[in-house]
Amino acid sequence: MYNINELVKKAIEAKSKALPKYSNFYVGAALLSEKDKVYLGGNIENSSYGLTICAERTAVFQAILEGERKFKAIAVVGDIDEFLPPCGACRQVLADLCGKDLDVIMANKKGETKILKLSELLPYSFGEEFLK
Secondary structure (H helix, E strand, C coil): CCCHHHHHHHHHHHHCCCECCCCCCCEEEEEEECCCCEEEEECECCCCHHHCECHHHHHHHHHHHCCCCCEEEEEEEECCCCCCCCCHHHHHHHHHHHCCCCEEEEECCCCCEEEEEHHHHCCCCCCHHHCC
């Protein structure tokens, strides 16, 4: 089992490196590989909003580029009182590249956490099984 609090701390670290130039909504993510390596991601905004990339996808793409293919969990943090779930686009990317059994740890600014399986956040998801 992994240390939830340590993964959340890493996501908070990543959040401090985010670049939300327009929304000022900082998000950090920490993705834990099966080999216990942590990949950080922060949201990076662009003046063409559609080209903005979320923290979760930043972390996933970095991990993939470094050769990782299996993952245990991702922690996602923001500066809000509520638990911050991944957006729909990130849920799809996480499902495709990390698997539907991934633990999604959502933390709020009060230090509370909530853990759900990705399959709970994205039921009836579209995936590679439909492309065969």
